[in-house]
Amino acid sequence: MKKFQKVSVIGVPMDLGQKRRGVDMGPSAMRYAGLIEEIQSLDFEVEDYGDIYINRPGSSKEDGLRNLEEVIKASEELCRKVCEIEAEQSFPLILGGDHSISIGSIAGISQRHHNLGVIWYDAHPDLNTEETSPSGNIHGMPLAVNLGIGHSRLTEIGGIVPKVKPENIVIIGARSIDEGERELIKEQGIKVFTMHEIDRIGMTKVIEETIEHFAGRTDGVHLSFDLDGIDPLDAPGVGTPVLGGISYRESHLALEMLAESQLITSAEFVEINPILDNKNQTADVAVALVSSLLGKKLL
Template sequence: MQKNVIRIIGVPIDLGAGRRGVDMGPSAIRTAGLNERLRQLGWDVEDFGNVEVPVQEELEIKDKRLKYLPEIVKVNEQLHLMVSEAMKEGVIPVILGGDHSLGIGSLAGLASDGRHFGLIWFDTHGDYNSLATTDSGNIHGMPLAVANGIGAPELTSIGGEHKKISEENTVIIGAREIDPQESEMLHQSKITVFTMRDIDQLGMQEVISQGIKIASRGTDGIHVSFDLDVIDPEEAPGVGTPVLGGITYREAHLAMEHLADSGLVLSMEVVEVNPILDNRNKTAELAVGLICSVFGKRIY
């Protein structure tokens, strides 16, 4: 068991998104100094490079309801194996995206060997669409549903024919743009959703405290999935699907600091950084700061 090792895995995928550019996210985050800053915090860092992802221009969309399905399946099968191996070796995988479709592979990898983990999903969107509800056909709007066994069999079967998450231990934080049918599906599930209204009313400290309690109840630890579009676009402009009214810089760091204090983080992914839309790599630098907050950086 290597308890002080973080393994960086890049997934430069933009096949699941409706907007180009997030494939450059892993490079932008690395350029912002992630590896060195984690080493300064006392971590041994292994950078395993990037999962191989085909270029959109070389591909053809075979089904507009599930765009680039075969290619996304292949990428997530590779990621599933890499995350599973990291967990078996006792190192902490930190996955850099890339669009949020990569969550299919990361959650499948975490669920290997019957591991029981909690999930905190920071996102403006519910990512709970499926073939039956999607308007766009973009698979980055589906990973949480897929992990719960809802969606195309090609996706839900990655890593085995079973649900990858426990609804009772799954928490969405920061939601402010959820499709009507998606909302109905979430209401029917046992997933806990904290919207921006909840954060406004309760405060981030209460929301993240409740989220950690829910995600950790009876589990081996917590996976943190952080979509940068959960942060207000004034502070995180480099995302593919910005929506006004997100969490603030300090609210994001406060949440990460509470997760660090819990000592329960098993793994993390940071997704949807789009350098094309960014301002001097501001969003990637914010991503690095948030990752460092999870892994021990303190103000004082």
């Protein structure tokens, strides 16, 4: 990551992509856990843009999608902010909020990266649409949206459709997959390392294959890191916990290897819910993982 001298942080206190409250406090929890100071200790210049404004009306549904208008407004604003950061040749670090924020972050990143790769580190593939979603929660749809699949008012944010090609996606840690998502993965030929593959071949091999998959294929790779990809024993304060996840140490290894590869050009860390946490444990985990991604070493 040392090809970047500056890291630009922007918070998105969004919890409207689903029903459970609390993930809107994720950006504050990460800052409270010492995120800015930790990045500065790695000799980066850091600019904290603060949080974008999120309008919070009463819960509504439009076209079967929860809080559609508010998610669109926040995504458009985030897209503009990320474009500003990218124009400064700075590393965009986006703090969620629920995973619907990646609609805006990737919309902004794709303005400058026309063959973008995405690593989706998550217990869920987030490939639902309004037709397949059991809940209507947009935080279960952002990867589909970025593929250009779903409600047109979401897919068209930023003016580029699709933002990412299916062959430029790698999902890591999936273990809760809806039937519609399973069909879309097979139909689109998306590369997925489920927990079965991680258990079977190990995280080292998973990341080696991920790096090899992107080699010469993309002009930038965005890491979308949902803290529920990690096992709830290590990260209890998340929006949608799923047992049997990636360990704390495996996650560090993954991000250390990605840092060494200099593959990642932007990142977001999402779905931290301090209400469900234990003494800010999950935010502390996130800050430690950001440090590994930005090149911190044990020796």
